[in-house]
Amino acid sequence: MKTRLRVLRAEMEWSQADLADAVGVTRQCINAVETGKYEPGLDLAFKIARIFGKNVEDVFLYEGSETRAGQQ
Amino acid sequence: MSTLPGLQQPKRHRKNTLRIFYVFVFLAAGIFTVAVEVSQAAQVVLFALGIVLAGGGIWSFLRFLKVADTHQRLINHEATSFAFVGSLLLTLAVGILQRFGFISGASLLLPVLMIALWSVGLILFSWRYQE
Numbered sequence: 334m335k336t337r338l339r340v341l342r343a344e345m346e347w348s349q350a351d352l353a354d355a356v357g358v359t360r361q362c363i364n365a366v367e368t369g370k371y372e373p374g375l376d377l378a379f380k381i382a383r384i385f386g387k388n389v390e391d392v393f394l395y396e397g398s399e400t401r402a403g404q405q
Numbered sequence: 406m407s408t409l410p411g412l413q414q415p416k417r418h419r420k421n422t423l424r425i426f427y428v429f430v431f432l433a434a435g436i437f438t439v440a441v442e443v444s445q446a447a448q449v450v451l452f453a454l455g456i457v458l459a460g461g462g463i464w465s466f467l468r469f470l471k472v473a474d475t476h477q478r479l480i481n482h483e484a485t486s487f488a489f490v491g492s493l494l495l496t497l498a499v500g501i502l503q504r505f506g507f508i509s510g511a512s513l514l515l516p517v518l519m520i521a522l523w524s525v526g527l528i529l530f531s532w533r534y535q536e
Contacts, residue, residue, distance in 0.1 A: 362476035365534040
């Protein structure tokens, strides 16, 4: 799964700690999501997307669906 | 810069529950250690106190799991697996040594060993997610 989280966060000028506090997780968790070491669950993914005022698929991109879309 | 909504879940709360857990565990371990050395009447009181403190440790551990986010739960899961496998291997090694008469006793050491390994696991698997 790919994520645009770091880009979106930079656009808003939020730190990892700011975002972590807003969604109720640790800064370490946000960092792990950004670096692709941890894939968030649905609940966290929706919370993050909602904070940015976007849909989940605008923040997180499932690579399988990308390949499938490319094949069609 | 856009403003973010307020804090949803205090981080401090999570750290405090873990600290409380370690306080309970150290106190219970200390009391159980002292209880072996004292008279039988005092032993009953100390064992009862130790059990209450161990219960407090279990409560604070459950509280820690409840307030942890999904990422921390993943780290905890990995740490618990590490502690389980580590304890299994070490108790097997101790069992073999006991079988050949090298060491004796140490049955109360197992919970302490598991908690120590779990703590090492928490540190190890937290490092994995550091930048």
